[in-house]
Amino acid sequence: MALIQFREAIAQAMAEEMARDDRVFLMGEEVAQYNGAYKASKGLLDQFGANRVWDSPISEAGFAGLGVGAAMVGLRPIIEMMTWNFGIQGFDQIVNHAAKMCYMSGGQFNVPIVFRGPNGAAHMLGSQHSQSFDAMLTNVPGMKVISPSTPYDTKGLLKSAIRDNNPVIFLESEMMYGLKGEVPEGEYLIPIGVGDIKRAGEHVTIIAWNKMLHVAMAAAEQLASIGVSAEVLDPRTLQPLDEELIFSSVRKTHRLVIVDEGWDFAATSAQISDRVQKECFDDLDAPVVRVNSLFVPMPYAEDLEHAVLPTAERVVEAVKEVLYVG
């Protein structure tokens, strides 16, 4: 298996799907001539030409809407947001048009579109560029939301997203574009809505996705050194959520910690926690504990940024809390 970067997995997925289906095209700021702000579309312009790889003006609302219209008349656009912090400019098109068109047209129009780009904090970009939109996006009916953590999952899920006949939001991370992982040579798909156990364990379930998955894995490693066996569950898709996998893991370990880069109020982790308390009430030996970003605009200062984001140390503390130790 080849060891490739997260950005290469994205480029491979898009290239394979564009080769497979000529209705698929990519549009976004700097995706063509500059090969993508984070080089996630490297080589696509050369391979597919300017008709299928479009540099857009700086106008998220404009090209998001263009994508929705293209999807309604039979194309399969991939719209790259340079970051989701800019993507909120296009929320009207995403929330009011992409997500609702199938419903409002009585099923006459499908909107097979993918909106993708990095989500959450990178490093010292300040409060307007360091936000997680998982909760806002998963709160809208009519869209699927994927938030992968590894190159392997990214490639398999992005291909499924491009083939899906509904709007799919694909959340990446600036901090992970350089992350390397093994990806098989041949084609493979990962179904939307299926989670993955990234590390099996017995004493506690830690749910985490996107770059928080790696925080959870680091915490699990620290916990192993003190004899705690943590199961790390990556839902991979946030909407729809693989609830059965979550319930079965919690029923095994009886304790749950959720690591979520989003703010804690009405967060995706809050939704998971609610479902677990309802469906696994008698299986819980402790209240579900969530580790979220602190409820403040992200500070620019490095040490303060570190204090706001979930860390492995905070996850370890949360696990000790649900295990009633130290």
Place this chain on the structure above:
Amino acid sequence: MALVIEMPKLSDTMEEGGIANWLKKEGEKIGEGEPLVEIETDKATQEYESPEEGVLLKILVQPGKAVALRTPIAIIGAAGEAFDLAALTGGGTKTAATTPAAASPTTSAVPPKPTAKPVGAVAPTQAAPVVVGRVKASPLARKVAAELGVDVSQISGSGPAGRVVLRDIEHRSGSGAAAAQSAQAQPAVAGAASTTIPVTMMRKTIAKRLLAAKNDAPHFYLTISADVTKLEAWRQQLNGAAAKAAKVGVAATKVSLNDVVILAASRALKVHPEVNSSWQGDTILQHAEAHVAIAVALPEGLVTPVIRRADALGLRDIAASVRDLAGKAKDGKLSNDAYAGGTFTISNLGMFGIEEFTAIINPPQAAILAVGAALPTPWVDEHGALVVQQRMKMTLSCDHRVVDGATGAKFLQTLVSYLEEPMQMLV
């Protein structure tokens, strides 16, 4: 409107019920109050009457199957009535569901009318434990405790604010899960075929209650023997008189040695009410009356019907009560009230020649008396002479949370003095 019949709660300790036999077939008419089904509870098999007139439209649980309380077991409605089984049984049981009154010993969707009515006037009930503040326990701890028959209120929790969590239950029950697993992993040995016997409701209850008793109550044991020579003479006189009375048509129950032990124990309990008590967590409940349970062996297990107010009954009344309860127990006809509210238990294996044994306390009681056989025994009497006496050994198992060694010993002294000089009990 079709009515869902749910598994009724026919006894206080019942958690599931088995269908022994359907007394009506599907499509058969049934009147209100007519016996519909025989239900095997943890205590006995009881008839359950139809709460409504109609036709038995559907049997949902076949004989031999056991289901949890409030599980739908049948549908009753008008002849030929169409009904949506899924809607009726899938959370849609509102039509039949009434208030799940926790106070009633017969809580069910449809108030059941047990055929066996309480015997006697007012059956004394166990006073509800006085709960000071609610017990904090994790949902999982509560579930596992219920499965193991452990009372969470008796466990001190190690979680925040004293919350009882899983590990507290596991410590208490000697990590039951692990024990159960290793028990299952018995290696298969070639040779004669072993038999797997399904566990009956009664056996399940015995297992659960006795395990809980051994786990929760710190037992200690006191053994003493009594010279029953005088007592035997007195008893034979009484039975001789009874035989004479019978000849002139006056029925009088014969009394056994065990009846006299019940009499003596009930009187001794009046003198030592500390033994006639129950551990309540934050308090100890000292019972005003002695309701003596007697262990009755049945082929399928053990039951402990209760002689109400034994301390106020005469010997012949005790004897009659014992015959009645034991007879009903053997016929499986004891009502659930007959088991409730005992404050002390006597178990007697003397008839099997057992010299002495120790018994497990029947919670929430604080003590149980294990009675051995009365046997001719060499004995050094008060003059230092070796004599042969008819002596009977008894062992008192005490819950040390309630009864201390000296307290139990004083009770046994009083008991022995009553047995050795039975006339004392008459004054």
